[in-house]
Amino acid sequence: MAKRWTADLGYKDVTPERVFLNRRQIMAGIAGVGATGAIAGRAQAQDLQPNSFEDITSYCNYYEFGTGKGDPAQYAHLLTTDPWSIEIDGLVDRPGSYALGDILSQMTIEERIYRFRCVEAWSMVVPWNGFELADLLDMAGVKSEAKYVAFETVYRPEEMPGTRAPVLDWPYVEGLRLDEAMHPLTLMATGIYGKPMPNQNGGPIRLVVPWKYGFKSIKSIVRITLIDTQPPTSWNKANAREYGFYSNVNPNVSHPRWSQASERPLGGGLFASRQPTLMFNGYDEVAPMYEGMDLSKDI
Ligand SMILES: Nc1nc2c(c(=O)[nH]1)N[C@H]1C(S)=C(S)[C@@H](COP(=O)(O)O)O[C@H]1N2
Ligand SMILES: [Mo]
Numbered sequence: 001m002a003k004r005w006t007a008d009l010g011y012k013d014v015t016p017e018r019v020f021l022n023r024r025q026i027m028a029g030i031a032g033v034g035a036t037g038a039i040a041g042r043a044q045a046q047d048l049q050p051n052s053f054e055d056i057t058s059y060c061n062y063y064e065f066g067t068g069k070g071d072p073a074q075y076a077h078l079l080t081t082d083p084w085s086i087e088i089d090g091l092v093d094r095p096g097s098y099a100l101g102d103i104l105s106q107m108t109i110e111e112r113i114y115r116f117r118c119v120e121a122w123s124m125v126v127p128w129n130g131f132e133l134a135d136l137l138d139m140a141g142v143k144s145e146a147k148y149v150a151f152e153t154v155y156r157p158e159e160m161p162g163t164r165a166p167v168l169d170w171p172y173v174e175g176l177r178l179d180e181a182m183h184p185l186t187l188m189a190t191g192i193y194g195k196p197m198p199n200q201n202g203g204p205i206r207l208v209v210p211w212k213y214g215f216k217s218i219k220s221i222v223r224i225t226l227i228d229t230q231p232p233t234s235w236n237k238a239n240a241r242e243y244g245f246y247s248n249v250n251p252n253v254s255h256p257r258w259s260q261a262s263e264r265p266l267g268g269g270l271f272a273s274r275q276p277t278l279m280f281n282g283y284d285e286v287a288p289m290y291e292g293m294d295l296s297k298d299i
Contacts, residue, residue: 048113048125053193055267056126060200061118062219063167064153064160071162072200078159079220081204086136090150090225093141100204104190106139107131111194112187114210115281116217117249123263123277128208130189134182142178142226149181150174150231151207152223168234174218175231175245176209179289185210188221211283213247244299246290249281253296 062072084100109129117123137149155171157163163170180186187208190197197203202219209216215235225231235243242256251261262274280286290298 048115050113050127050193051124051267053195056124056192057198057200059266061214062162062200062202064155064162064170064172065200066162067167075161076199076203078161079154079156079199079203080159081199081220084204084222086205086221087223088136088140088225089223090227091143091146092226093143095140098140103136103139107135109190114185114187114208115283116208116210116214117263117277117281118214119243119247119255119260121258121260121263122266124266127193128187128189129191129194130187130205130208132184133186133188133207134184136188136224137181137226140224140226145228146226147178147228148226148230149176149178150223150225150227151176151218151221152225153218154220154222169237172218172234173231174207174216174233176216177230177289178226180209180286183286183289185283185286211248211280211286213249215243216247246295246298248286248290248295249277250279250295250299251277252279253299
């Protein structure tokens with residue numbers, strides 16, 4: 001894929017309308033379901049009411065800072081996020097340490113409002129800003145043998161009090177199949193509401209894969225490795241029966257300990273009415289990637 005990032009657009013320069021037009025022009029030369037998918041996803045997302053900054057930044061999952069929903073907001077300030085770089089290695093033409101500032105200077109930062117659903121059955125709507133993971137992978141040059149992308153979170157016990165307990169096998173790791181990673185809906189998010197990403201939400205840079213359960217969206221990424229075999233993932237290692245590699249949002253498949261058919265939108269109060277969960281979290285355009293797979297087994 002040709003390089004398609006520009007260096008001259010900052011978040012403050014782009015209105016959603018301009019992003020839409022800009023993307024449509026960029027996409028015009030790219031055939032296939034991905035291009036129309038991004039536009040459909042964006043249009044669909046536009047009538048979602050985002051949660052408040054306060055809700056999004058105070059009710060978090062980031063076990064490196066503790067397992068309580070309030071722990072990340074309380075302790076994540078301990079993490080040093082500047083300077084920050086991402087090691088990109090494995091099956092790429094240009095492996096190396098990429099400084100975050102250098103990456104950002106070459107990316108078009110956009111705002112995308114995405115539904116976000118945790119496996120624990122709460123959901124939020126978040127106005128992320130960031131860039132497509134595909135653009136970063138293009139920057140490193142993915143070799144033709146690569147089939148999967150592995151991600152790793154920073155691991156600094158001295159700055160991450162939650163890692164002193166063996167809740168998970170640290171560092172937190174995640175993975176995507178290459179086509180999922182290259183899908184235009186898959187973001188490297190660097191902020192919310194136009195502000196830099198709060199540490200508790202995965203600052204300075206985290207993944208967002210809106211059609212999968214929240215745990216796939218790994219935070220504070222320091223390593224991205226292109227490989228030809230399916231990488232291990234933290235929650236699958238912790239409990240393979242409950243958490244599969246794909247973890248696509250699927251209301252028809254129950255978690256062994258609870259139904260996944262509905263969700264509680266965060267911010268409406270504990271007793272706010274639950275709403276039905278949508279297949280792929282509503283992002284139908286990703287369905288063609290899973291044709292031929294049995295999504296009741298390949299969880
Ligand atoms: N490194 C790391 N990434 C993580 C987690 C974590 O504990 N550690 N929790 C995951 C889970 S279970 C969810 S639901 C989302 C929560 O993102 P948020 O706190 O920004 O809403 O982050 C995911 N990414
Ligand atoms: Mo989650």
